[in-house]
Amino acid sequence: MNSASIGRLPGERLHLSHGPIDVVLRGWGGGAQVRRAHEAASTRFRTILGELVAELAELRRPIADGPRVESPVGRRMAAAVRPFSHEFITPMAAVAGSVADELLAAMLSEADLAKAFVNDGGDIALHVAPGETLAIGIAGDFSRGSLPALNGALTVTAEDRIGGIATSGFNGRSLTFGIADSVTVLAANAAAADAAATLIANAAVLDSPAIKRRPARALDPDSDLGERLVTSAVGPLSPKEIALALVNGKMCAEIYRGRGLIRGAALMLRGEALCVGEPRLLG
Secondary structure, three states: OOOOEEEEEOOOEEEEEEOOEEEEEEEEOOHHHHHHHHHHHHHHHHHHHHHHHHOHHHHOOOHHHOOOOOOHHHHHHHHHHHHHOOOOOOHHHHHHHHHHHHHHHHHHHHOOOOEEEEEEOOEEEEEEOOOOEEEEEEEEEOOOOOOOEEEEEEEEEHHHOOOEEEEEOOOOOOOOOOOOOEEEEEEOOHHHHHHHHHHHHHHOOOOOOOEEEEEHHHHOOOOOOOOOEEEEEEOOOOHHHHHHHHHHHHHHHHHHHHOOOOOEEEEEEOOEEEEEOOOOOEO
16 A cells, blocks of 8 residues: 655645545644644544555445444544434445544644635535634536536535535446435535435436446445446436436435434536525525
8 A cells, every 4th residue: 555645735735645535635823733733634644544444344334234443534434324324325425524524633633723624535624713714615517518617605604513515426436326416515524414415416316218327336346335226327307307306305405404414405417406404505
């Protein structure tokens, strides 16, 4: 296993990379405080991948089967998906958000920051102190091509109690049962947002000949989804089909918001969108 790579980016950001984990982070505050925070994140990052690899077999087990994990990030992953144990879900559904939360916790344990973010491949852990704000762009519109367009923004304050933003969907990095181009979720932390975004994206689905499905392992031999059928292609959809898929996902998001598991969500498909609980999400 190669060693972790630590580098600096413009805008006082730090870039951390190790295998499949790619993180960009930043802290705001006094110069010494920011340096301490970045050093703490760098130190913690160096061992995370090894810890996850050591527990990978357990982390790929359904949470309902009680996977046994001991690493700090593994415990975060399991805790994040446990409220959703009535659905098929494994701790891997929260891996990126959990890594982001772990690194943010390391930063805050060593430094007094006005605000900070840790972005792990689009799943973001946030810290905003009272009196501060942090602006977040939402890029979830794939209607104009393979790269997402910026179609929303959110200014987070401490009073919002939003500690994490995560996105999942057919155009994301992970496999999905649904067809939403993207589902962006706001929650108390990034791990919870990551898990919920996965399941809401799964719920944004319908039966249509335009949707092709294949066993997950046929697309990714290491997938924790095994032989379950996942979306492999989505052809032309009628306006009615687009609306139905979005409503199905929205119903799931409303249930999670009612249970206090998320703060809000934005679902996007073929240029159409629906919001749950957070009208500021989409422009």
